Amino acid sequence: MSAQYEALEELEPGIARVLAHNPSAFTYYGTQTYVVGSREVAVIDPGPDNPEHIDSLVEAVGPRKLVAILCTHTHRDHSPAAAPLAERTGAPVIGCAPLALETVGPRADASFDGDYSPDRVLGDGESISIDGRPLTAVSTPGHTSNHLCFAYGDALFTGDHVMGWSTTVVFPPDGDMAAYMASLHKLRKRNDRIYFPAHGPPVTNPQQYVRHLAGHRMQRERQILKLVNHRPLDIPEIVASAYPGLDPRLTTAAGGSVYAHLLDLERRRLVSRSGDIWTGTGSASRS
Known part of the structure; x- marks a missing residue:
């Protein structure tokens, strides 16, 4: 990971990231917020409600139209910045369903964002258009019951379902191992070229890596x-x-x-x- 905090970094044409300054044992160097598109854009996983991070996202979008603010799931390192970013830009919050559920006893990873309130929930296979190309929700429960990945061309934004540095936390009661394994199997049947996870480097060998995760x-x-x-x-x-x-x-x-x-x-x-x-x-x- 060579990204600087709160700086827009182009990864490939039409895909850039801004790394939030929230490193931890569960977020690696921090949450990677993706800015997808060229003339018009979507923001995927806006991240924590950190004023510096929100300022960086507004600057990253610049004069372009922000079509949507998308969340893969509602842990507090992923979705809390959605509402303040929407307030500043006027863009709708779209993506996973709301979910606020705590475990019996303390969590080790991020807790749920109880304030998340989307303007539209995307079901499996539903899309929005960015630069005339579909950005499509892929339902992947397991890490959380409301987890979505997002496909854009042959790239898949995998949130916390597949991470580039560690295995995913599956923490009951909302985390479900059987659902997680079924979601991995679902990804194995796809033909994505690359995964962009919320934490860690891109996964350039998706099929092999998913087989490794399932085997583990x-x-x-x-x-x-x-x-x-x-x-x-x-x-x-x-x-x-x-x-x-x-x-x-x-x-x-x-x-x-x-x-x-x-x-x-x-x-x-x-x-x-x-x-x-x-x-x-x-x-x-x-x-």
């Missing part, structure tokens, strides 16, 4: 199933065994991922639970 999740599933088939365990014990040497800042996220896997395995009757203790049924995981 299946390997983690088999690991968890092996542990609870060996002896009953609670989630902290599974995390300690499955993630040796884990950065303590990521412990809560790892626990959420393990919980998401366990809920999926429970639905498939491969594990059972009694209170906080999870036990394998002795069956094999998905192949």
Whole structure:
């Protein structure tokens, strides 16, 4: 990542980004807000409600018509800047459905934006026009139930569903592992040339990378199933065994991922639970 904070950087014709100054263990260097189009533009994932970032986006759009402010989902590192940017530009907020849901206990990653209020929600396959070309919503639940990717030509803006630096946090109750895996499979059937994620560098080998992500999740599933088939365990014990040497800042996220896997395995009757203790049924995981 060589981008400067709050500076417009052209990535290829018709696609530029502005990197928000919100680095963290979950956002990498920060949220990448994309400016798509030439004569008229859309802003994808306006990011946090940071005045400096909003000023940078207004400057990036300049005299061009801002057709839409699009959000992939409503975590606070993605959508809060939508409303103030809309107020300053008059552009509509379009994209994912509103969702404000908190987990039981604290989240490790960004919480939900309860103030998000879109002018229009895009369903799977619905489009808006930018420079006479369709920008199309691709429904990809899993990271959150309202998550969308956006396709523009042969480029796909993947939000947090596929990131260029790390695996995605899947944190129940809204994060759903089965839905996430199904959304990965959906992307594998597409022919996108490049992914532009909200965090991390572009993904230039999409099909190979999606196969890698799915394989990683299946390997983690088999690991968890092996542990609870060996002896009953609670989630902290599974995390300690499955993630040796884990950065303590990521412990809560790892626990959420393990919980998401366990809920999926429970639905498939491969594990059972009694209170906080999870036990394998002795069956094999998905192949």
